Amino acid sequence: EVQLVESGGGLVLPGRSLRLSCKDFGFIFGDYTISWFRQAPRKGLEWVGFIRSKAHGGTTEYAASVKGRFTISRDDSKSTAYLHLNSLQTEDTAVYYCARVVTTIVVEYYFDSWGQGTLVTVSS
């Protein structure tokens, strides 16, 4: 059974940084692209970015709204992906989710297994 678990959320001051983790407990982590999302209180889903598997180059893509401020990395030896949140603003307050990415034969992407999320609150 696929199981992804996020951690690292909490209360953080504006302007500070935070690192979130997404650990796999149920599949061959290194074979998959991993994506991050967020959902602000009472708002819809927002894609943050993803990191491809090493077999697909290990490259990253980011949403325009976070590019340059958030960074995704992975450590396949630890079956863990990371989301580095920098220069946090109150608008970054959200539940952050990670998910396993399915890459289709025509190189499109969807997300078949999600973690339960970790809450990041940016406030002074």
Added chain:
Amino acid sequence: SYVLTQSPSVSVAPRQTARITCGGNNVGSKSVHWYQQKPGQAPVLVVYDDRDRPSDTPERFSGSNSGNTATLTIRRVEAGDEADYYCQVWDGSSDQVVFGGGTKLTVL
């Protein structure tokens, strides 16, 4: 950037059919995926590649996609189907994942 438009809410009586639409410019040329999210829970994939279902999605759920509209159809709606539903595509021209704004399904 590419935009997907969903109606904010849909209401349906139990055992009736709910149709949740997702509009986008020539969305029929893209693969559309649908997620269900119940309050306080993570999203769950219910339909992928326009019309395919993960093994644990009930057959009551089906999808279609043509022209400028993709549709998620839920037949014989149950109280447990009450949730927010999001459509999603990959926009290859901008290398961005795009979600619709979500539709809240209320079972009367």
